Amino acid sequence: MDELERQWSALAGDSPAATAAGADLLVRWAEPHRRYHATGHLTAILAAVDELLASGEPADPDAVRFAAWFHDAVYDGKPGQDEAASARLAREVLTALGRPAALVDEVERLVLLTAGHDPAPGDANGAVLCDADLAVLAGSPAEYGAYAAAVRDDYAHVPDADFAAGRAAVLAGLLDRPALFRTETGRARWETAARHNLGTELVLLRASAS
Template sequence: MMIGELFIATASKVTSDASLVQSFWAEIGKQYSHRSRRYHTLAHLEKMTAELVMVKEQIEDFDAVVFAIVYHDVVYNATKKDNEEKSAELARKRLTSLSYSLSAIDRVAAHILATKSHHISEDNDTNLFTDADLSVLGAPWEAYREYYQQIRKEYAIYPDLLYKPGRRKVLQHFLDLPAIFKTQAFQTRYEGPARENLVRELETL
């Protein structure tokens, strides 16, 4: 099931207002299709969804994870540092409009905010969610190279003099972690390849 269909099906469990659900999906699609985006697009959501469907049996509240997937990068501006907060805020507004439970909305917001630091969480759903968000780091080299080239295009406003030191800092941060991925499922599949990719990209900077 594509992420759009999954979002509509999930939201339709909460409300019978089909037009409201469709309007929210249209808004989401418009945001992720903005011309400034190269990596943070609907394709990124599809990849995350595929990763999380594979570990669905380990997820306690899959509906909350679906909402977190579609809203986690809904606000994205490469020049701003509050994208996660603004994305979580919009998710709260829209899910409140759907009459989704407040406790579940809090959980969705927590998943989204966790993508800012990617620190380990007491909530295993959050850990699986943030691991899926980072799964591209362990992709085959050609796919990984396409990813970092897309990220560079999203940051095109910055010259190499500014971009490269910042990118090196990000890559080194991940390499310095005891483990990039927090869950066994993602560590097993992606930890080794991710470290190889990060080192290889560092050599290009």
């Protein structure tokens, strides 16, 4: 059993149905068309969730971890549609596994939230999940460069000019926020580096378009 299989089993149990669901998720995350939104990202977001929870951030561990597993389970490079399809899959699978309706509802909500990474004030679960998903923005310059290149590969079907315009709009929108990260831990550990990386990429995108 590899590490991701172990983590899924610890979260979902080791019944035949849970094991089959985990295997299906891992197949999805390993689809050949994925570059950034692949098993490496799943591993990273789960680690970031663990880091935030270990630091004392208040959240429902099961809801956030299930949402991390499902948030990019469907990935076709169609923002908004991918999250909606992933949320539907989460509801279908968790309901079939007999999870409580309240948990299913919360996981579905959290998966949908990753389309915009803008949890409301007081949304502890949303803050932890979104911060974990955005933690990649605070990598070293080399790590961030690899991330940005992988994201471009994930959108290889989008023409360069369209991608640059869309990506620049996303980056500018993030930088306009008072804070990228909603947890105290996320702001303390990741905010400064993430803003530097986003700003650098935005300058490069705008220069390439001029």
